[in-house]
Amino acid sequence: MKHDPALSGKLIDGKGVARRLTDRVKADVESLREEHGVVPGLAVVLVGNDPASEVYVKNKAIQTHRAGMRSFMHMLPETAEQDELLDLIALLNANPRIHGILVQLPLPAHLDPIVVTNAIAPHKDVDGLGEVNAGRLSLGIPGLVPCTPLGCLMLLQETLPTLRGLNAVVIGASNLVGKPMAQLLLREGCTVSVGHIDTKDPRALAREGDILVVATGKTGLVRGDWIKPGATVIDVGITRIALPDGKTRLAGDVVFDEALPLAGHITPVPGGVGPMTIACLLHNTLQAARIYLNGQSS
Protein backbone atom coordinates (compact mmCIF):
# COMPACT_ATOMS: atom_id res chain seq x y z
CA MET A 1 0.00 0.00 0.00
CA LYS A 2 1.66 3.24 -1.21
CA HIS A 3 0.38 6.69 -0.49
CA ASP A 4 1.43 10.26 0.12
CA PRO A 5 2.99 10.41 3.60
CA ALA A 6 1.13 13.73 4.12
CA LEU A 7 -2.10 11.72 4.09
CA SER A 8 -0.99 9.28 6.74
CA GLY A 9 -2.54 11.37 9.55
CA LYS A 10 -5.79 10.09 8.11
CA LEU A 11 -5.00 6.49 8.94
CA ILE A 12 -6.85 5.03 11.91
CA ASP A 13 -4.24 3.02 13.77
CA GLY A 14 -6.21 -0.09 14.74
CA LYS A 15 -3.04 -1.87 15.79
CA GLY A 16 -2.12 0.90 18.21
CA VAL A 17 -5.61 1.24 19.67
CA ALA A 18 -5.84 -2.54 20.05
CA ARG A 19 -2.48 -2.67 21.79
CA ARG A 20 -3.45 0.03 24.26
CA LEU A 21 -6.78 -1.72 24.96
CA THR A 22 -4.98 -5.04 25.45
CA ASP A 23 -2.54 -3.39 27.85
CA ARG A 24 -5.42 -1.92 29.86
CA VAL A 25 -7.15 -5.32 29.98
CA LYS A 26 -3.91 -6.94 31.14
CA ALA A 27 -3.50 -4.40 33.95
CA ASP A 28 -7.13 -4.85 34.99
CA VAL A 29 -6.77 -8.65 34.96
CA GLU A 30 -3.80 -8.24 37.29
CA SER A 31 -5.83 -6.02 39.67
CA LEU A 32 -8.75 -8.42 39.61
CA ARG A 33 -6.45 -11.28 40.59
CA GLU A 34 -4.76 -9.30 43.33
CA GLU A 35 -7.89 -7.75 44.83
CA HIS A 36 -10.43 -10.54 44.37
CA GLY A 37 -8.41 -13.66 43.65
CA VAL A 38 -10.27 -14.14 40.37
CA VAL A 39 -8.42 -14.99 37.16
CA PRO A 40 -10.63 -14.52 34.09
CA GLY A 41 -10.89 -17.69 32.02
CA LEU A 42 -11.88 -18.07 28.37
CA ALA A 43 -12.90 -21.37 26.78
CA VAL A 44 -12.71 -21.58 23.00
CA VAL A 45 -14.49 -24.47 21.29
CA LEU A 46 -13.56 -25.57 17.78
CA VAL A 47 -15.46 -28.23 15.84
CA GLY A 48 -13.74 -29.70 12.79
CA ASN A 49 -10.50 -28.90 11.00
CA ASP A 50 -11.05 -25.71 9.05
CA PRO A 51 -7.46 -24.37 8.75
CA ALA A 52 -8.46 -20.68 9.01
CA SER A 53 -10.52 -21.42 12.13
CA GLU A 54 -7.60 -23.34 13.63
CA VAL A 55 -5.38 -20.29 13.18
CA TYR A 56 -8.03 -17.99 14.70
CA VAL A 57 -8.60 -20.09 17.82
CA LYS A 58 -4.88 -20.59 18.39
CA ASN A 59 -4.37 -16.81 18.17
CA LYS A 60 -7.23 -16.21 20.58
CA ALA A 61 -5.78 -18.73 23.04
CA ILE A 62 -2.30 -17.18 22.89
CA GLN A 63 -3.57 -13.62 23.30
CA THR A 64 -5.78 -14.65 26.21
CA HIS A 65 -2.86 -16.31 27.93
CA ARG A 66 -0.61 -13.27 27.31
CA ALA A 67 -3.23 -11.01 28.91
CA GLY A 68 -2.84 -13.00 32.13
CA MET A 69 -6.09 -14.96 31.76
CA ARG A 70 -6.70 -18.68 31.83
CA SER A 71 -7.19 -20.09 28.36
CA PHE A 72 -8.98 -23.37 27.60
CA MET A 73 -9.26 -24.99 24.17
CA HIS A 74 -11.72 -27.73 23.30
CA MET A 75 -11.41 -29.29 19.86
CA LEU A 76 -14.10 -31.66 18.67
CA PRO A 77 -13.97 -33.74 15.49
CA GLU A 78 -15.86 -32.63 12.36
CA THR A 79 -18.30 -35.48 13.02
CA ALA A 80 -19.25 -34.37 16.56
CA GLU A 81 -22.98 -34.61 17.20
CA GLN A 82 -24.92 -31.57 18.33
CA ASP A 83 -25.72 -33.19 21.69
CA GLU A 84 -22.03 -33.75 22.39
CA LEU A 85 -21.37 -30.07 21.71
CA LEU A 86 -24.34 -29.00 23.86
CA ASP A 87 -23.14 -31.24 26.70
CA LEU A 88 -19.70 -29.64 26.52
CA ILE A 89 -21.25 -26.15 26.60
CA ALA A 90 -23.33 -27.15 29.64
CA LEU A 91 -20.15 -28.22 31.45
CA LEU A 92 -18.40 -24.98 30.54
CA ASN A 93 -21.47 -22.99 31.67
CA ALA A 94 -21.23 -24.71 35.06
CA ASN A 95 -17.46 -24.32 35.44
CA PRO A 96 -16.67 -21.39 37.79
CA ARG A 97 -13.12 -21.03 36.43
CA ILE A 98 -14.51 -20.24 32.99
CA HIS A 99 -16.05 -16.78 32.57
CA GLY A 100 -16.22 -16.60 28.79
CA ILE A 101 -17.19 -19.23 26.21
CA LEU A 102 -16.70 -18.87 22.48
CA VAL A 103 -17.72 -21.41 19.86
CA GLN A 104 -15.76 -20.70 16.69
CA LEU A 105 -18.00 -20.19 13.66
CA PRO A 106 -18.72 -21.42 11.06
CA LEU A 107 -19.82 -24.80 12.41
CA PRO A 108 -20.03 -27.95 10.25
CA ALA A 109 -23.33 -27.97 8.31
CA HIS A 110 -25.02 -30.63 10.48
CA LEU A 111 -24.83 -28.37 13.57
CA ASP A 112 -27.33 -25.55 14.15
CA PRO A 113 -25.35 -22.38 14.98
CA ILE A 114 -28.43 -20.69 16.53
CA VAL A 115 -29.10 -23.56 18.96
CA VAL A 116 -25.42 -23.86 19.82
CA THR A 117 -24.86 -20.12 20.33
CA ASN A 118 -27.97 -19.79 22.47
CA ALA A 119 -26.83 -22.70 24.66
CA ILE A 120 -24.00 -20.53 26.01
CA ALA A 121 -25.06 -18.86 29.29
CA PRO A 122 -25.71 -15.18 28.43
CA HIS A 123 -23.23 -13.96 31.06
CA LYS A 124 -20.49 -16.11 29.47
CA ASP A 125 -21.40 -15.28 25.85
CA VAL A 126 -18.29 -13.18 25.14
CA ASP A 127 -19.00 -13.15 21.40
CA GLY A 128 -22.34 -11.48 22.21
CA LEU A 129 -24.06 -13.51 19.49
CA GLY A 130 -26.79 -15.20 21.57
CA GLU A 131 -30.37 -13.94 21.54
CA VAL A 132 -30.23 -12.52 25.08
CA ASN A 133 -27.20 -10.32 24.42
CA ALA A 134 -28.59 -9.34 21.00
CA GLY A 135 -31.80 -8.30 22.75
CA ARG A 136 -29.94 -6.36 25.42
CA LEU A 137 -28.02 -4.47 22.74
CA SER A 138 -31.22 -3.72 20.88
CA LEU A 139 -33.00 -2.53 24.03
CA GLY A 140 -30.03 -0.55 25.35
CA ILE A 141 -29.57 -2.79 28.41
CA PRO A 142 -25.94 -3.51 29.46
CA GLY A 143 -24.72 -6.80 28.03
CA LEU A 144 -21.90 -8.43 26.09
CA VAL A 145 -21.50 -6.80 22.67
CA PRO A 146 -20.15 -8.64 19.58
CA CYS A 147 -16.40 -8.05 19.33
CA THR A 148 -16.02 -6.73 15.78
CA PRO A 149 -18.67 -3.99 15.90
CA LEU A 150 -17.51 -3.08 19.43
CA GLY A 151 -14.00 -2.69 18.04
CA CYS A 152 -15.31 -0.50 15.20
CA LEU A 153 -17.14 1.68 17.72
CA MET A 154 -13.98 2.09 19.80
CA LEU A 155 -12.04 3.17 16.69
CA LEU A 156 -14.75 5.74 15.91
CA GLN A 157 -14.67 7.00 19.49
CA GLU A 158 -10.86 7.36 19.29
CA THR A 159 -11.17 9.27 16.03
CA LEU A 160 -14.17 11.58 16.46
CA PRO A 161 -14.89 14.00 19.33
CA THR A 162 -18.54 12.88 19.43
CA LEU A 163 -20.78 10.56 17.44
CA ARG A 164 -24.08 12.15 18.50
CA GLY A 165 -26.02 13.60 15.58
CA LEU A 166 -23.71 12.26 12.88
CA ASN A 167 -25.11 10.41 9.90
CA ALA A 168 -23.83 6.84 10.08
CA VAL A 169 -24.22 4.44 7.17
CA VAL A 170 -23.61 0.73 7.61
CA ILE A 171 -23.23 -1.34 4.44
CA GLY A 172 -23.95 -4.99 5.24
CA ALA A 173 -26.68 -6.31 7.55
CA SER A 174 -25.20 -9.46 9.07
CA ASN A 175 -25.95 -10.64 12.61
CA LEU A 176 -22.20 -10.70 13.24
CA VAL A 177 -21.36 -7.12 12.25
CA GLY A 178 -23.87 -4.96 10.37
CA LYS A 179 -26.91 -5.26 12.65
CA PRO A 180 -25.13 -4.91 16.00
CA MET A 181 -23.02 -2.08 14.53
CA ALA A 182 -26.20 -0.20 13.57
CA GLN A 183 -27.59 -0.67 17.08
CA LEU A 184 -24.37 0.56 18.70
CA LEU A 185 -24.34 3.66 16.49
CA LEU A 186 -27.99 4.32 17.30
CA ARG A 187 -27.17 3.99 21.01
CA GLU A 188 -24.47 6.65 20.52
CA GLY A 189 -26.98 9.07 19.01
CA CYS A 190 -26.15 8.69 15.32
CA THR A 191 -28.79 8.85 12.63
CA VAL A 192 -28.30 5.34 11.26
CA SER A 193 -28.96 3.86 7.81
CA VAL A 194 -28.38 0.24 6.87
CA GLY A 195 -27.79 -0.83 3.29
CA HIS A 196 -27.40 -4.38 1.96
CA ILE A 197 -27.72 -6.63 -1.06
CA ASP A 198 -31.25 -5.35 -1.84
CA THR A 199 -30.35 -1.66 -1.55
CA LYS A 200 -31.05 -0.03 -4.89
CA ASP A 201 -28.46 2.75 -4.80
CA PRO A 202 -25.85 1.85 -2.17
CA ARG A 203 -23.46 4.49 -3.53
CA ALA A 204 -25.96 7.32 -2.91
CA LEU A 205 -26.66 5.90 0.55
CA ALA A 206 -22.96 5.61 1.42
CA ARG A 207 -22.31 9.19 0.31
CA GLU A 208 -24.66 10.42 3.06
CA GLY A 209 -22.44 8.95 5.75
CA ASP A 210 -20.33 11.14 7.99
CA ILE A 211 -19.45 7.68 9.25
CA LEU A 212 -19.30 4.79 6.80
CA VAL A 213 -18.88 1.24 8.08
CA VAL A 214 -18.51 -1.42 5.39
CA ALA A 215 -18.91 -5.11 6.25
CA THR A 216 -19.95 -7.04 3.15
CA GLY A 217 -17.03 -9.36 2.40
CA LYS A 218 -17.10 -8.09 -1.21
CA THR A 219 -13.55 -6.99 -1.94
CA GLY A 220 -13.35 -3.56 -3.56
CA LEU A 221 -17.11 -2.94 -3.49
CA VAL A 222 -16.81 0.62 -2.21
CA ARG A 223 -15.16 2.99 -4.68
CA GLY A 224 -13.94 6.54 -4.19
CA ASP A 225 -17.22 8.06 -5.34
CA TRP A 226 -19.08 6.29 -2.48
CA ILE A 227 -17.22 8.40 0.09
CA LYS A 228 -18.60 11.67 1.45
CA PRO A 229 -15.65 14.07 1.56
CA GLY A 230 -14.30 14.13 5.10
CA ALA A 231 -16.12 10.95 6.17
CA THR A 232 -14.69 8.49 8.69
CA VAL A 233 -14.46 5.15 6.90
CA ILE A 234 -14.30 1.83 8.77
CA ASP A 235 -13.53 -1.13 6.52
CA VAL A 236 -14.41 -4.44 8.19
CA GLY A 237 -13.75 -6.54 5.08
CA ILE A 238 -10.60 -8.62 4.94
CA THR A 239 -10.01 -11.04 2.08
CA ARG A 240 -6.81 -12.60 0.79
CA ILE A 241 -6.56 -11.94 -2.95
CA ALA A 242 -4.16 -13.28 -5.57
CA LEU A 243 -1.90 -10.81 -7.35
CA PRO A 244 -0.70 -11.16 -11.00
CA ASP A 245 2.82 -12.04 -9.81
CA GLY A 246 1.52 -15.09 -7.95
CA LYS A 247 1.78 -13.47 -4.51
CA THR A 248 -1.21 -12.62 -2.38
CA ARG A 249 -2.25 -9.68 -0.27
CA LEU A 250 -5.08 -8.79 2.12
CA ALA A 251 -7.73 -6.43 0.76
CA GLY A 252 -10.79 -4.77 2.27
CA ASP A 253 -14.27 -4.01 0.97
CA VAL A 254 -13.17 -0.42 0.26
CA VAL A 255 -10.79 0.49 -2.59
CA PHE A 256 -8.32 2.08 -0.20
CA ASP A 257 -6.31 4.16 -2.67
CA GLU A 258 -9.47 5.76 -4.06
CA ALA A 259 -11.03 6.38 -0.66
CA LEU A 260 -7.92 7.76 1.07
CA PRO A 261 -7.85 11.19 -0.63
CA LEU A 262 -11.55 11.76 0.15
CA ALA A 263 -11.92 10.28 3.63
CA GLY A 264 -11.28 12.36 6.72
CA HIS A 265 -10.10 9.18 8.45
CA ILE A 266 -9.92 5.59 7.25
CA THR A 267 -8.88 2.19 8.58
CA PRO A 268 -6.19 0.35 6.65
CA VAL A 269 -6.51 -3.36 5.79
CA PRO A 270 -4.74 -5.06 7.45
CA GLY A 271 -4.05 -3.16 10.69
CA GLY A 272 -7.43 -1.48 11.09
CA VAL A 273 -10.45 -3.37 12.42
CA GLY A 274 -8.74 -6.78 12.54
CA PRO A 275 -6.58 -6.24 15.65
CA MET A 276 -9.55 -4.70 17.48
CA THR A 277 -11.67 -7.84 17.27
CA ILE A 278 -9.35 -9.95 19.39
CA ALA A 279 -8.62 -7.07 21.78
CA CYS A 280 -12.40 -6.72 22.29
CA LEU A 281 -12.67 -10.45 22.96
CA LEU A 282 -10.18 -9.99 25.81
CA HIS A 283 -12.12 -6.93 26.98
CA ASN A 284 -15.38 -8.93 26.94
CA THR A 285 -13.81 -11.83 28.83
CA LEU A 286 -12.69 -9.39 31.53
CA GLN A 287 -16.23 -7.94 31.57
CA ALA A 288 -17.66 -11.45 31.95
CA ALA A 289 -15.33 -12.12 34.90
CA ARG A 290 -16.54 -8.88 36.50
CA ILE A 291 -20.17 -9.92 35.94
CA TYR A 292 -19.33 -13.24 37.66
CA LEU A 293 -17.71 -11.40 40.56
CA ASN A 294 -20.73 -9.09 40.99
CA GLY A 295 -23.01 -12.13 40.93
CA GLN A 296 -20.87 -13.71 43.68
CA SER A 297 -20.96 -10.67 45.96
CA SER A 298 -24.67 -9.89 45.51
Place this chain on the structure above:
Amino acid sequence: MKHDPALSGKLIDGKGVARRLTDRVKADVESLREEHGVVPGLAVVLVGNDPASEVYVKNKAIQTHRAGMRSFMHMLPETAEQDELLDLIALLNANPRIHGILVQLPLPAHLDPIVVTNAIAPHKDVDGLGEVNAGRLSLGIPGLVPCTPLGCLMLLQETLPTLRGLNAVVIGASNLVGKPMAQLLLREGCTVSVGHIDTKDPRALAREGDILVVATGKTGLVRGDWIKPGATVIDVGITRIALPDGKTRLAGDVVFDEALPLAGHITPVPGGVGPMTIACLLHNTLQAARIYLNGQSS
Protein backbone atom coordinates in the same frame (compact mmCIF):
# COMPACT_ATOMS: atom_id res chain seq x y z
CA MET B 1 -60.95 15.66 9.11
CA LYS B 2 -62.09 16.93 5.70
CA HIS B 3 -60.55 16.01 2.38
CA ASP B 4 -61.31 15.52 -1.28
CA PRO B 5 -63.23 12.25 -1.66
CA ALA B 6 -61.11 11.49 -4.76
CA LEU B 7 -58.15 11.16 -2.41
CA SER B 8 -59.79 8.67 -0.13
CA GLY B 9 -58.33 5.71 -2.06
CA LYS B 10 -55.11 6.81 -0.43
CA LEU B 11 -56.35 6.08 3.06
CA ILE B 12 -55.01 2.93 4.67
CA ASP B 13 -58.00 1.35 6.37
CA GLY B 14 -56.49 0.17 9.65
CA LYS B 15 -59.91 -0.54 11.09
CA GLY B 16 -60.81 -2.84 8.20
CA VAL B 17 -57.45 -4.66 8.21
CA ALA B 18 -57.66 -5.08 11.99
CA ARG B 19 -61.21 -6.45 11.75
CA ARG B 20 -60.21 -9.01 9.13
CA LEU B 21 -57.18 -10.04 11.20
CA THR B 22 -59.35 -10.36 14.32
CA ASP B 23 -61.85 -12.48 12.37
CA ARG B 24 -59.05 -14.77 11.19
CA VAL B 25 -57.71 -15.09 14.74
CA LYS B 26 -61.21 -15.90 16.01
CA ALA B 27 -61.66 -18.64 13.40
CA ASP B 28 -58.21 -20.07 14.22
CA VAL B 29 -58.96 -20.00 17.95
CA GLU B 30 -62.11 -22.00 17.21
CA SER B 31 -60.13 -24.59 15.18
CA LEU B 32 -57.48 -24.84 17.87
CA ARG B 33 -60.17 -25.56 20.45
CA GLU B 34 -61.93 -28.13 18.27
CA GLU B 35 -58.83 -29.94 17.03
CA HIS B 36 -56.57 -29.77 20.07
CA GLY B 37 -58.81 -28.84 22.97
CA VAL B 38 -56.65 -25.79 23.67
CA VAL B 39 -58.23 -22.41 24.39
CA PRO B 40 -55.66 -19.58 24.20
CA GLY B 41 -55.51 -17.54 27.40
CA LEU B 42 -54.19 -14.03 27.95
CA ALA B 43 -53.35 -12.57 31.35
CA VAL B 44 -53.17 -8.79 31.60
CA VAL B 45 -51.52 -7.28 34.67
CA LEU B 46 -52.19 -3.70 35.72
CA VAL B 47 -50.39 -1.99 38.59
CA GLY B 48 -51.90 1.22 39.92
CA ASN B 49 -54.84 3.36 38.84
CA ASP B 50 -53.75 5.27 35.75
CA PRO B 51 -57.11 5.94 34.05
CA ALA B 52 -55.78 5.60 30.48
CA SER B 53 -54.14 2.26 31.37
CA GLU B 54 -57.40 1.08 32.95
CA VAL B 55 -59.23 1.77 29.69
CA TYR B 56 -56.54 -0.02 27.66
CA VAL B 57 -56.51 -3.19 29.76
CA LYS B 58 -60.31 -3.36 29.86
CA ASN B 59 -60.41 -3.07 26.07
CA LYS B 60 -57.79 -5.77 25.73
CA ALA B 61 -59.73 -8.06 28.04
CA ILE B 62 -62.99 -7.54 26.14
CA GLN B 63 -61.41 -8.08 22.72
CA THR B 64 -59.63 -11.21 23.95
CA HIS B 65 -62.88 -12.61 25.26
CA ARG B 66 -64.72 -11.76 22.01
CA ALA B 67 -62.05 -13.61 20.00
CA GLY B 68 -62.97 -16.78 21.92
CA MET B 69 -59.96 -16.77 24.20
CA ARG B 70 -59.74 -16.92 27.95
CA SER B 71 -59.04 -13.53 29.47
CA PHE B 72 -57.54 -12.97 32.91
CA MET B 73 -57.07 -9.61 34.61
CA HIS B 74 -54.82 -9.00 37.59
CA MET B 75 -54.93 -5.56 39.15
CA LEU B 76 -52.39 -4.68 41.82
CA PRO B 77 -52.40 -1.51 43.91
CA GLU B 78 -50.10 1.40 43.07
CA THR B 79 -48.06 0.47 46.16
CA ALA B 80 -47.38 -3.14 45.09
CA GLU B 81 -43.78 -4.19 45.72
CA GLN B 82 -41.66 -5.51 42.88
CA ASP B 83 -41.38 -8.93 44.53
CA GLU B 84 -45.17 -9.23 44.69
CA LEU B 85 -45.37 -8.48 40.97
CA LEU B 86 -42.55 -10.92 40.18
CA ASP B 87 -44.27 -13.63 42.26
CA LEU B 88 -47.48 -13.08 40.28
CA ILE B 89 -45.60 -13.32 36.98
CA ALA B 90 -43.96 -16.57 38.15
CA LEU B 91 -47.42 -18.03 38.86
CA LEU B 92 -48.69 -16.92 35.46
CA ASN B 93 -45.57 -18.37 33.78
CA ALA B 94 -46.34 -21.73 35.41
CA ASN B 95 -50.09 -21.72 34.63
CA PRO B 96 -50.79 -23.95 31.58
CA ARG B 97 -54.12 -22.20 30.87
CA ILE B 98 -52.30 -18.93 30.30
CA HIS B 99 -50.38 -18.64 27.02
CA GLY B 100 -49.79 -14.91 26.93
CA ILE B 101 -48.83 -12.45 29.69
CA LEU B 102 -48.87 -8.69 29.33
CA VAL B 103 -47.85 -6.20 32.00
CA GLN B 104 -49.39 -2.84 31.14
CA LEU B 105 -46.79 -0.07 30.90
CA PRO B 106 -45.93 2.43 32.23
CA LEU B 107 -45.35 0.96 35.70
CA PRO B 108 -45.23 3.07 38.88
CA ALA B 109 -41.79 4.65 39.27
CA HIS B 110 -40.63 2.30 42.07
CA LEU B 111 -40.89 -0.75 39.78
CA ASP B 112 -38.19 -1.59 37.20
CA PRO B 113 -39.90 -2.19 33.82
CA ILE B 114 -36.85 -4.05 32.45
CA VAL B 115 -36.72 -6.54 35.33
CA VAL B 116 -40.50 -7.00 35.25
CA THR B 117 -40.72 -7.44 31.46
CA ASN B 118 -37.83 -9.91 31.43
CA ALA B 119 -39.50 -11.97 34.15
CA ILE B 120 -42.21 -13.02 31.69
CA ALA B 121 -41.33 -16.38 30.09
CA PRO B 122 -40.21 -15.59 26.51
CA HIS B 123 -42.81 -17.93 24.98
CA LYS B 124 -45.58 -16.06 26.87
CA ASP B 125 -44.21 -12.55 26.19
CA VAL B 126 -47.00 -11.50 23.79
CA ASP B 127 -45.90 -7.86 23.88
CA GLY B 128 -42.50 -9.01 22.56
CA LEU B 129 -40.73 -6.51 24.80
CA GLY B 130 -38.43 -8.87 26.73
CA GLU B 131 -34.75 -9.22 25.87
CA VAL B 132 -35.09 -12.72 24.38
CA ASN B 133 -37.79 -11.73 21.88
CA ALA B 134 -35.96 -8.47 21.10
CA GLY B 135 -32.87 -10.55 20.38
CA ARG B 136 -34.77 -13.00 18.20
CA LEU B 137 -36.20 -10.13 16.16
CA SER B 138 -32.75 -8.61 15.77
CA LEU B 139 -31.20 -11.95 14.73
CA GLY B 140 -34.06 -12.94 12.43
CA ILE B 141 -35.08 -15.93 14.58
CA PRO B 142 -38.85 -16.59 14.91
CA GLY B 143 -40.27 -15.05 18.07
CA LEU B 144 -43.02 -12.83 19.42
CA VAL B 145 -42.88 -9.37 17.81
CA PRO B 146 -44.10 -6.17 19.55
CA CYS B 147 -47.71 -5.51 18.58
CA THR B 148 -47.58 -1.94 17.26
CA PRO B 149 -44.68 -2.34 14.81
CA LEU B 150 -46.11 -5.72 13.76
CA GLY B 151 -49.39 -3.96 13.00
CA CYS B 152 -47.58 -1.28 11.00
CA LEU B 153 -45.79 -3.97 9.00
CA MET B 154 -49.09 -5.70 8.22
CA LEU B 155 -50.57 -2.40 6.98
CA LEU B 156 -47.55 -1.90 4.72
CA GLN B 157 -47.87 -5.46 3.39
CA GLU B 158 -51.57 -4.85 2.67
CA THR B 159 -50.72 -1.62 0.84
CA LEU B 160 -47.56 -2.37 -1.15
CA PRO B 161 -46.88 -5.30 -3.52
CA THR B 162 -43.40 -5.78 -2.02
CA LEU B 163 -41.23 -4.04 0.54
CA ARG B 164 -37.91 -5.43 -0.71
CA GLY B 165 -35.52 -2.76 -1.93
CA LEU B 166 -37.67 0.17 -0.80
CA ASN B 167 -36.17 2.99 1.26
CA ALA B 168 -37.83 2.93 4.65
CA VAL B 169 -37.37 5.78 7.11
CA VAL B 170 -38.41 5.39 10.74
CA ILE B 171 -38.67 8.57 12.81
CA GLY B 172 -38.44 7.68 16.50
CA ALA B 173 -36.12 5.11 18.07
CA SER B 174 -38.08 3.75 21.04
CA ASN B 175 -37.83 0.14 22.23
CA LEU B 176 -41.61 -0.08 21.89
CA VAL B 177 -41.96 0.99 18.25
CA GLY B 178 -39.05 2.59 16.40
CA LYS B 179 -36.31 0.02 16.98
CA PRO B 180 -38.40 -3.13 16.40
CA MET B 181 -40.03 -1.43 13.39
CA ALA B 182 -36.58 -0.81 11.85
CA GLN B 183 -35.62 -4.45 12.42
CA LEU B 184 -38.85 -5.73 10.84
CA LEU B 185 -38.33 -3.50 7.78
CA LEU B 186 -34.72 -4.70 7.50
CA ARG B 187 -35.95 -8.30 7.68
CA GLU B 188 -38.30 -7.51 4.77
CA GLY B 189 -35.40 -6.28 2.65
CA CYS B 190 -35.87 -2.52 2.98
CA THR B 191 -32.98 -0.12 3.14
CA VAL B 192 -33.68 1.28 6.59
CA SER B 193 -32.83 4.63 8.19
CA VAL B 194 -33.68 5.61 11.74
CA GLY B 195 -33.99 9.24 12.80
CA HIS B 196 -34.63 10.59 16.30
CA ILE B 197 -34.23 13.54 18.61
CA ASP B 198 -30.54 13.96 17.71
CA THR B 199 -31.05 13.77 13.94
CA LYS B 200 -29.83 17.04 12.44
CA ASP B 201 -32.11 17.23 9.40
CA PRO B 202 -35.06 14.88 9.98
CA ARG B 203 -37.02 16.49 7.13
CA ALA B 204 -34.32 15.63 4.58
CA LEU B 205 -34.13 12.10 6.02
CA ALA B 206 -37.91 11.63 5.91
CA ARG B 207 -38.05 12.82 2.30
CA GLU B 208 -35.89 9.84 1.28
CA GLY B 209 -38.53 7.39 2.47
CA ASP B 210 -40.63 5.39 0.04
CA ILE B 211 -41.99 4.23 3.38
CA LEU B 212 -42.18 6.69 6.27
CA VAL B 213 -43.10 5.43 9.74
CA VAL B 214 -43.45 8.14 12.38
CA ALA B 215 -43.54 7.23 16.08
CA THR B 216 -42.38 10.18 18.15
CA GLY B 217 -45.43 11.24 20.15
CA LYS B 218 -44.87 14.82 18.96
CA THR B 219 -48.18 15.93 17.52
CA GLY B 220 -47.86 17.57 14.11
CA LEU B 221 -44.07 17.11 13.88
CA VAL B 222 -44.13 15.87 10.29
CA ARG B 223 -45.27 18.53 7.80
CA GLY B 224 -46.15 18.17 4.13
CA ASP B 225 -42.62 18.97 2.97
CA TRP B 226 -41.27 15.93 4.89
CA ILE B 227 -43.16 13.58 2.57
CA LYS B 228 -41.59 12.09 -0.56
CA PRO B 229 -44.27 12.30 -3.26
CA GLY B 230 -45.97 8.91 -3.52
CA ALA B 231 -44.62 7.64 -0.19
CA THR B 232 -46.55 5.29 2.07
CA VAL B 233 -46.93 7.08 5.41
CA ILE B 234 -47.64 5.24 8.67
CA ASP B 235 -48.47 7.54 11.57
CA VAL B 236 -48.13 5.78 14.93
CA GLY B 237 -48.67 8.93 16.99
CA ILE B 238 -51.98 9.40 18.74
CA THR B 239 -52.49 12.29 21.14
CA ARG B 240 -55.70 13.91 22.37
CA ILE B 241 -55.47 17.65 21.76
CA ALA B 242 -57.72 20.49 22.89
CA LEU B 243 -59.54 22.53 20.26
CA PRO B 244 -60.35 26.26 20.54
CA ASP B 245 -64.06 25.46 21.05
CA GLY B 246 -63.25 23.45 24.17
CA LYS B 247 -63.73 20.07 22.47
CA THR B 248 -60.90 17.63 21.87
CA ARG B 249 -59.78 15.44 19.01
CA LEU B 250 -57.15 12.77 18.39
CA ALA B 251 -54.15 13.84 16.33
CA GLY B 252 -51.13 12.04 14.95
CA ASP B 253 -47.46 12.96 14.57
CA VAL B 254 -48.10 13.80 10.91
CA VAL B 255 -50.06 16.89 9.80
CA PHE B 256 -52.59 14.80 7.94
CA ASP B 257 -54.09 17.48 5.68
CA GLU B 258 -50.64 18.51 4.45
CA ALA B 259 -49.39 14.97 3.94
CA LEU B 260 -52.50 13.59 2.22
CA PRO B 261 -52.03 15.30 -1.18
CA LEU B 262 -48.41 14.12 -1.38
CA ALA B 263 -48.56 10.63 0.08
CA GLY B 264 -49.30 7.62 -2.09
CA HIS B 265 -50.99 6.02 0.93
CA ILE B 266 -51.42 7.22 4.50
CA THR B 267 -52.94 5.99 7.74
CA PRO B 268 -55.60 8.22 9.33
CA VAL B 269 -55.57 9.02 13.06
CA PRO B 270 -57.67 7.54 14.56
CA GLY B 271 -58.50 4.41 12.55
CA GLY B 272 -55.02 3.66 11.22
CA VAL B 273 -52.38 2.00 13.38
CA GLY B 274 -54.45 2.07 16.60
CA PRO B 275 -56.85 -0.78 15.81
CA MET B 276 -53.95 -2.94 14.57
CA THR B 277 -52.16 -2.95 17.91
CA ILE B 278 -54.90 -4.81 19.75
CA ALA B 279 -55.55 -7.11 16.76
CA CYS B 280 -51.85 -8.02 16.79
CA LEU B 281 -52.04 -8.72 20.53
CA LEU B 282 -54.75 -11.29 19.78
CA HIS B 283 -52.63 -12.64 16.91
CA ASN B 284 -49.61 -12.96 19.23
CA THR B 285 -51.67 -14.70 21.93
CA LEU B 286 -52.80 -17.23 19.34
CA GLN B 287 -49.15 -17.66 18.26
CA ALA B 288 -48.16 -18.20 21.90
CA ALA B 289 -50.85 -20.90 22.27
CA ARG B 290 -49.49 -22.61 19.16
CA ILE B 291 -45.94 -22.45 20.58
CA TYR B 292 -47.30 -24.07 23.77
CA LEU B 293 -49.03 -26.78 21.72
CA ASN B 294 -45.85 -27.52 19.74
CA GLY B 295 -43.92 -27.74 23.00
CA GLN B 296 -46.51 -30.25 24.29
CA SER B 297 -46.35 -32.51 21.23
CA SER B 298 -42.55 -32.46 20.81
